[in-house]
Amino acid sequence: xxxxxxxxxxxxxxxxDGQVVKGIQFRNHRVMGGIIELxxxxxxxxxxxxxxxxxxxxxxxxxxxxxxxxxxxxVIDIPFCVAGGIRSVExxxxxxxxxxDKISINTPAVQRPGLINELVAEFxxxxxxxxxxSVLQDGHWVTRQMTGIPEQMQQTGHRTMDxxxxxxxxxxxxxxxxxxxxxxxxxxFDIGQLTEARKRISIPLIASGGAGSASHFVDVFIQxxxxxxxxxxxxxxxxxxxxxxxxxxxxxxxxxxL
Amino acid sequence: MSLAIIDSxxxxxxxxxxxxxxxxxxxxxxxxxxxxxxxERVILxxxxxxxAAMARLHELGLVDxxxxxxxxxxxxxLGMQLLFEKSMESHMGQKQVDCLGIIxxxxxxLQPSAGVRVPHMGWNTTTTVKEHPLLNGLPENxxxxxxxxxxxxxGDSTLANCTHGETFAAIVNRDSxxxxxxxxxxxxxxxxRLLANFMELS
Numbered sequence: 001x002x003x004x005x006x007x008x009x010x011x012x013x014x015x016x017d018g019q020v021v022k023g024i025q026f027r028n029h030r031v032m033g034g035i036i037e038l039x040x041x042x043x044x045x046x047x048x049x050x051x052x053x054x055x056x057x058x059x060x061x062x063x064x065x066x067x068x069x070x071x072x073x074x075v076i077d078i079p080f081c082v083a084g085g086i087r088s089v090e091x092x093x094x095x096x097x098x099x100x101d102k103i104s105i106n107t108p109a110v111q112r113p114g115l116i117n118e119l120v121a122e123f124x125x126x127x128x129x130x131x132x133x134s135v136l137q138d139g140h141w142v143t144r145q146m147t148g149i150p151e152q153m154q155q156t157g158h159r160t161m162d163x164x165x166x167x168x169x170x171x172x173x174x175x176x177x178x179x180x181x182x183x184x185x186x187x188x189f190d191i192g193q194l195t196e197a198r199k200r201i202s203i204p205l206i207a208s209g210g211a212g213s214a215s216h217f218v219d220v221f222i223q224x225x226x227x228x229x230x231x232x233x234x235x236x237x238x239x240x241x242x243x244x245x246x247x248x249x250x251x252x253x254x255x256x257x258l
Numbered sequence: 259m260s261l262a263i264i265d266s267x268x269x270x271x272x273x274x275x276x277x278x279x280x281x282x283x284x285x286x287x288x289x290x291x292x293x294x295x296x297x298e299r300v301i302l303x304x305x306x307x308x309x310a311a312m313a314r315l316h317e318l319g320l321v322d323x324x325x326x327x328x329x330x331x332x333x334x335x336l337g338m339q340l341l342f343e344k345s346m347e348s349h350m351g352q353k354q355v356d357c358l359g360i361i362x363x364x365x366x367x368l369q370p371s372a373g374v375r376v377p378h379m380g381w382n383t384t385t386t387v388k389e390h391p392l393l394n395g396l397p398e399n400x401x402x403x404x405x406x407x408x409x410x411x412x413g414d415s416t417l418a419n420c421t422h423g424e425t426f427a428a429i430v431n432r433d434s435x436x437x438x439x440x441x442x443x444x445x446x447x448x449x450x451r452l453l454a455n456f457m458e459l460s
Contacts, residue, residue, distance in 0.1 A: 003374050003422045006381040006401070043446075048381055074276045079403055079444040099272035101405070101444060124306050126377045126405040173377050173405075202370045204379050227375060257381040257401045 006257040008048040008228030011235040043076040045242040054084025073099020104129035107145040120171030130167040134160040179209040186212025194224035262297035265289040267314035277443035291323040304336030309349020330459045338437025363411035374423035384418040384428040400448040402440035
């Protein structure tokens with residue numbers, strides 16, 4: 001084997017008003033718990049990375065509220081990524097200075113793709129994740145923006161596969177592909193779309209949206225060859241505990257950190 | 259014990275500070291040569307590009323100060339890469355960057371191949387090739403969190419290597435200088451152990 005790089009299990013914490021929330025297909029958000037409490041729990045359980053998504057930041061036209069970023073950085077010893085309304089090098093610097101390891105941009109990158117290049121030039125590819133919200137429309141996957149508040153959700157005019165290639169050419173270090181059709185449905189990851197995305201880019205690809213059981217994770221790693229899988233609800237409600245999930249992945253021959 | 263973390267311009271320093279505080283250390287984040295010289299331990303962190311980091315060290319007048327340090331020094335990630343002679347990471351039109359030149363060798367870009375994505379991002383195991391107090395108490399193949407696009411050559415200074423497509427130096431030591439390509443501050447228990455070992459080096 002040419003690498004022992006582990007496939008990553010990534011709990012995602014959608015943050016709104018200082019609480020972790022979760023919706024179904026980006027709507028009807030419910031409070032799932034406190035930020036620090038969940039961060040501590042996942043870190044201790046063997047999660048490989050955490051993503052914090054300030055889901056109201058972009059629609060409200062503000063940058064992520066960074067105070068809680070420092071509190072998270074103090075308590076956990078695994079990497080974490082912060083997303084939400086980062087529109088400039090200065091916004092990103094604030095987040096990184098408070099202890100985040102990566103920043104993820106979504107809507108602002110769609111609105112101004114040059115932001116990817118600017119962040120890469122300043123902080124390096126490894127820090128810059130591009131999140132993509134994608135839906136199937138008229139036979140093509142297309143991207144959406146402002147997904148945090150349903151009334152403001154917009155089409156962006158990008159075809160998903162073209163956009164991830166462009167993001168990668170602009171220097172993005174990783175793509176998180178949120179497959180909105182499967183988000184919150186717990187019917188499994190969108191293997192078809194992720195397989196297509198995998199063919200287009202050589203940077204790390206993270207599957208997001210649709211996890212309902214541990215076997216869905218096995219499927220997405222084996223069938224779509226993604227580098228990591230991100231989920232929220234199944235971890236928050238303990239339907240798929242991280243330690244048991246990793247044992248199952250390992251038993252299925254998938255390289256994970258145990 | 260006094261511990262200086264060099265303000266080399268990387269944005270993400272607080273995770274290193276927090277990790278050391280969790281171990282009971284009281285790190286000072288500084289660009290002052292005198293503070294660095296007097297510290298019993300020095301950490302050279304770094305996230306970002308080699309060219310920008312070296313330009314900053316020159317601007318701050320710290321290049322000779324770092325080269326002359328004799329107390330235990332730990333370079334983390336880019337900080338480890340800067341210990342080498344040269345990096346092929348381009349900067350402001352230059353094809354390569356002169357680094358600190360403490361450890362022989364040139365940093366080359368990692369090449370993607372089937373199943374090998376670049377940047378090398380995530381948890382990988384290292385393989386120990388030389389016993390050293392820095393590795394005390396670690397298993398033979400510990401897990402560490404890596405995030406990088408350039409690889410350090412394996413050589414006499416290599417304590418442990420890692421393979422991602424190609425094999426590269428993951429933990430290095432030469433005289434009082436040590437380096438870790440991964441982020442010990444974000445590598446859970448194994449990373450904390452390495453940092454604790456660094457604090458205990460004599």
